Each structure stands twice: as structure tokens, then as C-alpha cells.
Amino acid sequence: MRGLTAREKWMLGICMLVIFVVVNLFAIRAVVKVLGGSDDRIKELENQLADNEMWLMEAEQSAAKQAWLKANMPRLDGSLGKAQGDLLQTMQDDLFERKLKIEQQSLQDIVSNEFYTEVAVRLRIRGDEKLVLEWLTTLQGPEKFQVIKAFELELDRRSRETEPQAVCQITVARWFGADNGEDEVEEATPVDSEDPDLTRDTEREQADAPKQQG
Numbered sequence: 153m154r155g156l157t158a159r160e161k162w163m164l165g166i167c168m169l170v171i172f173v174v175v176n177l178f179a180i181r182a183v184v185k186v187l188g189g190s191d192d193r194i195k196e197l198e199n200q201l202a203d204n205e206m207w208l209m210e211a212e213q214s215a216a217k218q219a220w221l222k223a224n225m226p227r228l229d230g231s232l233g234k235a236q237g238d239l240l241q242t243m244q245d246d247l248f249e250r251k252l253k254i255e256q257q258s259l260q261d262i263v264s265n266e267f268y269t270e271v272a273v274r275l276r277i278r279g280d281e282k283l284v285l286e287w288l289t290t291l292q293g294p295e296k297f298q299v300i301k302a303f304e305l306e307l308d309r310r311s312r313e314t315e316p317q318a319v320c321q322i323t324v325a326r327w328f329g330a331d332n333g334e335d336e337v338e339e340a341t342p343v344d345s346e347d348p349d350l351t352r353d354t355e356r357e358q359a360d361a362p363k364q365q366g
Contacts, residue, residue, distance in 0.1 A: 225268065225297055225329045232262050236271040239326050243275060250287055252279035260323060265330065272301060272325035281307065281318040288320070297327045 228235055236259055247254055260272035277284065284305070292298055302323040311317035 222329075224295070225327065227329045228269070232269070232271060235326070235328065236262065236273065239271055239324070240273045243273060243324065246287065246290075247275075247277060250279070250283050252277050252283055252287060255319075260325075263325075268327040268330050270325045270327055272323055274302075274321070274323045276319070276321045278308065278317065278319050280313075281316040284318045284320050288322075291324055299325050299327070301325050 240257065240259065244254065244257075254275060254277055256274075256276035258274045260274055263270040263272075288300075288303075288305075291300055300322060302321070304321040306319055308317035308319050
């Protein structure tokens with residue numbers, strides 16, 4: 153076997169160099185791809201860590217809120233219908249004392265979920281703008297467990313009253329603890345089978361039956 157000439161050695165060196173460069177390029181590309189994926193994964197983990205830290209910070213506050221709601225949210229004392237009627241009666245009494253007129257009123261659908269049971273009423277009222285605004289400020293409060301669900305207020309520009317008049321359409325809801333949120337069902341009044349009138353009517357029908365058949 154003859155030895156390689158100088159030209160052949162030079163060509164072989166160039167081939168080996170090309171192979172070495174190509175292999176290194178592929179290796180560098182793979183490393184860069186892995187590193188790029190690692191950066192994305194690191195960012196994803198950093199975001200997840202930030203979310204978890206925020207959740208841990210809010211967990212204590214959330215637990216305190218849940219405990220406060222459990223201790224303070226009112227429970228139903230009677231049926232849902234009674235609770236809704238009480239809410240409407242409270243609104244009526246308050247508006248009457250403030251000399252505000254109720255033009256329309258209606259009961260809204262009852263809403264129940266795992267957190268609370270809601271009864272609501274819808275009102276359309278009219279009166280002095282100042283009195284209406286004062287009344288609105290009294291509706292909500294942490295201890296009342298009431299919320300304004302819908303609200304429209306406009307001035308009555310056709311009114312000839314001395315004081316500016318306002319018309320307000322509003323839906324007010326009251327919340328109760330959900331564990332007692334089932335409405336009570338009224339039982340039908342049983343018929344007294346010993347009622348003398350009913351007994352006489354029954355005996356008369358039984359006595360007339362053979363005559364009708366004859």
C-alpha cells in the first residue's frame with residue numbers, strides 16, 4: 153500500500169476539517185435549542201412561582217373573610233318568600249318616612265348558589281333629588297348584606313316642583329347564608345273526615361245511587 157501524496161494529505165485534511173466544522177455546527181445548534189427551551193421553561197416557572205406567592209399572601213386574608221362571612225352573614229328565619237317580603241316592606245317603610253313616592257315595585261327571581269341565597273326587589277321611585285340621593289347612600293353596608301344590582305337615575309325636567317325632582321329605578325338584593333337557603337313548602341290543610349256536613353252529603357249520595365241505577 154503506497155503512502156499518500158502531499159496533495160492527497162491536503163485534501164484529506166480539508167475533508168476532516170469540513171466534517172469537524174459541520175459536526176460542531178449541529179452540536180452548537182442543538183445546545184442553543186436546548187438553552188432556548190430552558191429559558192422559556194425558566195420564565196414559566198418564575199411566573200408560576202409568582203402566582204403561588206401571591207396566592208399564599210391572599211390565602212390568609214381569604215380565610216379571614218370566609219370566617220367573618222360565616223359568623224356574620226344572616227341566616228333565613230322562615231321562608232324565602234317571607235325574606236323577600238320583609239325586604240320589600242323595609243324599602244317601603246324607609247321611602248314612606250323620607251316622603252318618596254313608589255311608582256312601581258316588583259319581586260325578582262330568587263338566586264341560590266353554594267355561597268349565598270339572594271332575594272331581590274325592583275323599585276321605581278320619584279321625589280326630591282336630594283332625598284333620593286340621601287336614601288341611596290343608606291342601602292349598602294358590610295353589616296346589611298345588601299347590594300344594588302341595577303341602578304338608573306335621571307332628573308324629572310317636566311316637574312313643576314320647587315325642588316329638583318329625580319326618578320330612580322333600582323334593584324336591591326339581600327344575601328343570606330346558603331346553608332339554610334331552601335324555601336319552605338306549605339302543607340295542604342287536611343280535610344276533617346268527621347265533619348258532619350261532609351258525612352251527611354256522602355250518605356245522601358250513597359242512598360241516591362241505587363235509585364239512579366233503577
